[in-house]
Amino acid sequence: MDLLLIRYKVAEKARRSQMQQLLGQLAVNKYIEWRRSCADIETVTDLFFAHPTSLNLLRAFPKVLLMDCTYKTNRYRLPFLENRVAADGNCGFRAIAGLMGFGEEGWLQVRKDLLKELHTHSDYYRKLFGSQERIDDLTNILASFEPNPGLDRWMTMPDMGHLISSFCQVVLVHLFMQQCLTFLSLRSIPTSAASRKEISHLEPGHPIPPIATNWQRYHDPCAIGWKVAYSSRVQHFKSLISLDVATIETVDLDED
Incomplete structure (x- = not known):
């Protein structure tokens, strides 16, 4: 049969x-x-x-389409999608440089700035990331100043999100099929709404994902106003997104 x-x-x-x-x-x-x-x-x-989950993201952020096609090719080795920034292993840093107004060629300065942030506040980040080993891993990634770094030197999220938002004092929105988070400055008081910069390339007032859990645990008391300013937009996001998209930074395997 x-x-x-x-x-x-x-x-x-x-x-x-x-x-x-x-x-x-x-x-x-x-x-x-x-x-x-x-x-x-x-x-x-x-x-x-x-995918249906992608449609939920589209409804939450109707002005932006996210296509996970970076470095992917068809059987003829032709790219599925033309990249907006150079796909040379520095594309994450190029994207941040472009959104900060430096131009994508400012990727080298972004690497140096994030490395400075990590080392200047190493005791703070050792507590946040949980170990010196993770500090060393991030140092190894950021200290690559070559035009075409290997895979082990690419930008990693969510860890880099804390460095970016804290050094630049910006609100960073991270959107991905499997994880959506918002990063806030860990140590600064909120800037005025008029001067506040959001790294998201979305329309003003858009819904934003929940605040990264490590920000909730380790932010300086002076920074609490950042969370208050975005609470309603976080709730709007939660009402739109499907349950199979992670909205926490880390998962505690010991929790029931």
Whole structure:
């Protein structure tokens, strides 16, 4: 019986092209898809599809589309998506430099600034990150000033979020399919709403993810006003996003 079932499935697939099989699976799993075809109506030239969770993120942030295509290519080694910043291993630092108004070539200065933040307040961050080993790991990442660093020297989140927001005194919004967080300055009093800078590239007043848990635990008392200023926008975000997106910085495996 099992052999007959296998033969049936093989025969079913044989009657459909790879594209037909893909479109069928998208429909079964309730993906939203859009495609463009040639005049013959059979040859697909463009295909876009989105996971239902992605749609929840889109509803929360309708002005921005996040596409996880960095460094990914098709079978012909052509990129799925053209990057807005150079994909040279410094792209995370280039993005921050661009959003801070330095131009993406300011990536080197961003690395140096974050390294200075980490070392100047090393006792503070040793407590926040939990070990000297993590300080050493971040130092190794940031102290790479070459144009094309290896994978072990790329920007990492969420740890870098604390360094960026605290050194630059900005609000940093981190959006990803598996994790969404907001980072606030750990040691400074809130700036006025008019002069406050948000690193998110979104419309003013947009919903924001919950505040990073390590900020909640280790911020200086003078910085509490940052959280108060954003509480309503955090609640708005929670009402829009699905439950399978992590909104905490770390997971305590000892919790029930």
